[in-house]
Amino acid sequence: MVEDTKIGVFLCDCGEVISRNIDLSGIRSNLEKISDVGHVTLSHYLCSQKEIELMGSEISEKGLNRVVIGGCSPQFCEVIFMEAMEKSGLNPYLLSIANIRDQCGWVHPGKTRATSKAARQIKMAISKARFLEPIKKETVSINRDVLIIGGGISGMEAAIELSELDHKVTLLEREKVLGGRLHQLYSLYPLELTPGALLAEKIEAINKRANIEVLTTAELLKIEGHPGNFVAKIQRDGSPITRNFGAIVVATGCDTxxxxxxxxxxxxxxxxxxxxxxxxxxxxxxxxxxxxxxxxxxxxxxxxxxxxxxxxxxxxxxxxxxxxxxxxxxxxxxxxxxxxxxxxxxxxxxxxxxxxxxxxxxxxxxxxxxxxxxxxxxxxxxxxxxxxxxxxxxxxxxxIPQRDFEILKSILNIDLDSNGFYQQANVHLYPVSSIRKGIFSAGSCRADLDFSDALADGRAAAQAVHQLSYSGKAWIEVEKLVVDADKCALCLTCIRSCPHHAIEVDHEKQAAKVIDLACQGCGICAAECPAKAIQHKGYTDNEIGAQLEFLEEAI
Amino acid sequence: MPEDKNRFSPKIAAFCCFHSAYLAADSAGAMRKSYSDGVYIIRVPCAGKVEGLHILQAFEKGADGVLILACPQESCHYISGNIRAKKRVDYILRFLEEIGIEPERLKLFNLASNQAPRFVQVVNEMAERIKDLGPSPIKAGVIGR
Amino acid sequence: MIIGERKSLEEIRKMIGGYKRVLVVGCGTCVTVCLAGGEKEVATLSSALRMAAKKDGDGLEISEATIERQCDIEFIEELREKVEQVDAALSMGCGAGVQTIAETFSEIPVYPALNTRFIGRTEEQGVWTERCAACGDCILHVTGGICPIARCSKSLLNGPCGGSKDGKCEINPDVACAWQLIYDRLKALDQLDKLEEIVPVKDWSVSRDGGPRKLIREDVRL
Missing domain, CATH: 3.50.50.60 (FAD/NAD(P)-binding domain)
Known part of the structure; x- marks a missing residue:
């Protein structure tokens, strides 16, 4: 609590759904007695346009500097309220939500007990709100150029797709010619198309496009920089080439x-x-x-x-x-x-x-x-x-994985799964994303994929790259995970434990540094840090401790 | 004191991963599936965010039980957060044993966002277990003093 | 760095049993890095101690502090105010830290919460291994950068004993024979001839055998 808090509590009965077994008016009058609560309202549909506008004007008129919601789950309402706060000039991260509908009103019959739990939930949210800190948002530029490693079917398809989406692409192939496995296949039956004809078609499409650069007999030696702005050192026929990329697609195929x-x-x-x-x-x-x-x-x-x-x-x-x-x-x-x-x-x-x-x-x-x-x-x-x-x-x-996966893994600072293929960020949700932001994998280097799946995978990876970098910039939350350089002992625990390899050593400050664009906000680093040097805004020790205060009361 | 068992309402802090258990709890709500009202959900971005220290603090402040609810084993939203959570819980369990707090009071479960019934089952079973155990021995100590 | 390991809660509680107000002191250097005695371990141990005391009905008040280094008096001095409020201190530093606190504050007893294990390195996250025995007379230049004092179970100076089998030490098949490692390394460096140099009998007087050690550098003394 660095400043005096003035908390606005906005209760919502969700069209009388919540008030059915929670006495919101009773709760409301108790909340008004809390000294740093500067405003309490109770509305029917807080997420309606009218109420949101009203919330905005209350924030600015009463000079509220924290917003606490007592209503539905943040999965439904958080973004709406954050936008409203931003519009009225309040940092949107100064928001704390008590989910009294989904986690109380709907699941606890009996008005007395449900009301007392809801009141406690709101108090927990208020306690947390007192410790909330603003998070600044900034735009950073992202290079739209893309490096694709591997000129097989997935790599070629990704290149064509990205080129059509107006990205400049460099397609890296270890061999003398593009095509990979297509050279070894006899038929793509029941497709009429032969592998040779398909390959010729793809190569023609690639050659036609001015924004695809094909580098054959070339390999990646080193990657520097950060997601969005990688610097790649490439070796082609023994001579070095340096290129800048915003994203990388690994499509190096598999071995048998x-x-x-x-x-x-x-x-x-x-x-x-x-x-x-x-x-x-x-x-x-x-x-x-x-x-x-x-x-x-x-x-x-x-x-x-x-x-x-x-x-x-x-x-x-x-x-x-x-x-x-x-x-x-x-x-x-x-x-x-x-x-x-x-x-x-x-x-x-x-x-x-x-x-x-x-x-x-x-x-x-x-x-x-x-x-x-x-x-x-x-x-x-x-x-x-x-x-x-x-x-x-x-x-x-x-x-089986190719032998050079291990080499590429360390160059790209990504992980392999237990079978030695490229680790996906999540098999179900983000299959073509690697553990590191800005690096994607497509085709049989990540999973057992047939040729048609490999084609689709190439396109999926291209879309994922496009989603990240289409505008050439990205919003980041600045120092959502903030490192106290004085406390940091540079023990490297956070760097080793970050599942997204988003932390590095800041040699100037002699402390760990979270790369905001690469950070996905899991907070594992903060939980691991033995020096308590990392705090995760929204989940700091103080904020979690404040929420645990309810345990001190009798139920 | 068997007559106390019914009156005792356990306080359980449930640290819920926002990508799995928290959403499961929401759908349990949407399905109107009732569970023990002594369960308070504390939202965390990932079970891997929950420090051993936070678990101890919960007990110190008076929790009768602590739940860590993480993503399914092979499918953590943050790749390894659920594994880190599991290892930390194991470490803290040894601590609890040394302190003299029954290990049944701290449990980690993996569940997916669509497993509302499992969420309800897990929290209710936890609440029942804690009811059988009675109030946390830490609180008992206070009374004894 | 110096590798430490926390003692069991039971042992720690026995040491501080009877004291009502205890200061738990962490150290921000080696033991933070080896995850044994940094600010978080201080908070975790303190919480556990408070709970254990509460459970048994003992009144115990704990204050916490973590300083940059427990082996320098300037940092220890920062604790003075807090020390005046307590009956005992529990150091989560290495043995040098415990003693520096004890020497600075003669009015209260200071107890070790850690066992200081060895001088070593992080082999991987969560795994630390011994590398140096602080023998005071380094011979790493003849042994391919592998220390036979710290890593040979018998601290042999001129080659392995008869217990070296398949590159492993006879004390435990998980322990590599240091002399095998030395041989392999020197071979890779094409320096096998170094093995023919006889390392003379070691001067243990610069090690523990010479009594407590002291190092003075007149040039930097003030």
Whole structure:
């Protein structure tokens, strides 16, 4: 409490919903007795235009410097009241809300008890309000240029989308040409489009746009600066390039691996991976002998991968059509949870692809005399032991992170998840956001995505970048988490614990410094600080302590 | 004193993450699901914001129980806030044991914003547990003095 | 830095048992960084002590203070006013801190709330390991920057003992054999020849064996 507080308490009965079992008039008259409460009103719909305007004039006329609301949940009303406060010249963060509707009136029958709880809730909000501190808002400039790392399908799509949204894009590709995995695929069936044609289409679109810069045989060496204003050191053909970006999209794809130990055998001429099979389908010359019986094995390398199911269905159909012969797909469970996959499965069955479903017992695979014998307990055939022999067995692979993820992780100061892919800020809510603001990930570098998902992911990442930087500026709350440089022992605890890597060492002040644009306001740093040097405005020790005062009273 | 059990109304401070439990409590309200009126919600941006010290302070000021309600395990709005909260609660539990406060008085639960019934269940079970335990031994000490 | 660890509440309560007014003093340097005795730990311990006392019906008044460094009298002096109001002080600093407070304020007893463990570094958040034994005669230049005094269980100076197995020390398979580390490091530096230098018998008189140590620099004395 640095100044004299003059608190305005605005009670709302929410169209008499709250007053049904809370005596708001009684509460009101008690509140008027509190010395630093300068104003109390009770209205029907505080969130109505009329009442909000009235609130604004009360604030300025009576010189109120804190606003306490007794009404509904802040999730519904907070923004409205903050705007009203701002309009009348009061810092909108000097607001404290007692949620007496959702957390009291609606859940506690019995007027006496509900009224006494509501009164206490309002008192808690008032106690907190006394300690509230203003937070300044400022605009900072954000560079609209975007760096995309990885010129595969997701990266290219993100580049095109961003370019159409009028962002300047630099597309970084490690290899000599764009395209990534598209070079290895045989078909995108049921799409008519071949991978080659799709790639040509995307490259043409990229070449047409003047605001996309493609850097091939290039890699990222270092990132400096902050979200919104990154400085990237890039190496291209051995020579250094420096560029400034506001945001970065990581779209470096994934790798695959044949897990020899899971299968208990090595790859050979007639035990090959899906990608090898696609390569063979692509170049017709490689076939010495047309295989008459082809088996596709699923769910041994990775039981959860949808990509393996899709590849097996696509390639199985292609093989059936091209060579006639027998095509078997051995699986535990097909993963058909995406549009079109059920149809693809039925089409494969109609064409004569035969499916075998095994349970927990793994099939026995034994190569003998140029053939692969497969023995499994078939679930459809009442666990009958089935033995088949194939000329060619196509095995599934494990989708694994690329080896350089670790390097890129430390360059970008982001995290990897427990499987080694790029950590998403939230799997459900922010799938393409990384833990660090301004850095996004798209495509199979973050999750097991099919080609069409990878395309959509590229666009999603582009939209997320656009949302952050379209206007070239952003509002920030200045020092919402404020560091007391005198108390800070630079123990680095906050820097290590910040889930968004939004804190750094301020060498000038010899203290930790929160990067306001990168900070997402969780307050973990404040809770971890052993020196009590960080306070989270809105949730300071004083504010939390004040709310706990109700515990001192008897209920 | 079994006759006191009914009269004793426990005071519970529930630190609720604004991205999960706080919203669950709101929908419990919208669904008119009644729960113990001794539960007071303290809004925090993330369960990871709740310091061990704040938990101790709540007990010191007279809480009969403290709840920390965090985002679901794999889905914290702030990535690791719920994990930090869990570890801190474990640390404070050892402290409570040393002080002589029953560990049942401090609980952490993970719940999502759409889990209003679970919110109600968790707080009511907590209230019942505390009713069985009786008032906080810290307060008992005061009376004894 | 100096690594400390809080004593159990039970032990601390025994020490200060009987005192009605106690000052808990934190230190803003090493023990803040190793999360044992900074302002927050002071507040947390104080709260716990108050509650434990309240529960048992003991009257206990606690005041709190955290100063920049407990090993400098100028900072300790800042406590004087608060010390005059209490019957005892509980220091959350290292052993040097406890003693500096005791030497400054002879009128009240001062108790340690921490065990001072070792001189070490943060290996990762929450993990601290010993690096220096303050032996007073550093030989890190011959041992590839790895200290055999602090990190070899036997403090051997000229190579490992027979208990080094697969790079681990015989006392515990989680403890690396310091001499294995030294060998690996020197090999990487292409300085294996350094191992042929015989490190002479150590002068322990500059360490604990010489009694309490004292360092004087006339040039900086006033």
């Amino acid at each position: 691996q044949f897990p020899t130990e899971r299968y208990g055998l090595e790859l050979s001429d007639n035990i090959i991976t899906q990608l090898q099979f696609e390569r063979m389908l692509k170049s017709q010359e490689e076939w010495d002998k047309i295989p008459q019986k082809i088996g596709f094995m699923l769910d041994i390398s990775d039981e959860y991968s949808r990509i393996s199911t899709i590849s097996a269905l696509r390639n199985g159909l292609a093989a059936k059509r091209r060579f006639g012969g027998e095509v078997y797909i051995f699986c535990k469970n097909l993963k058909l949870d995406a549009p079109g996959l059920e149809g693809l499965y039925r089409e494969a069955r109609d064409e004569g692809v035969i499916f075998f479903k095994f349970g927990d017992g793994m099939p026995t695979i034994s190569p003998a005399h140029g053939q692969i014998n497969i023995q499994l307990e078939d679930l459809y055939l009442a666990r009958e032991l089935v033995t088949l022999s194939c000329d060619l067995l196509v095995v599934d692979e494990k989708i």
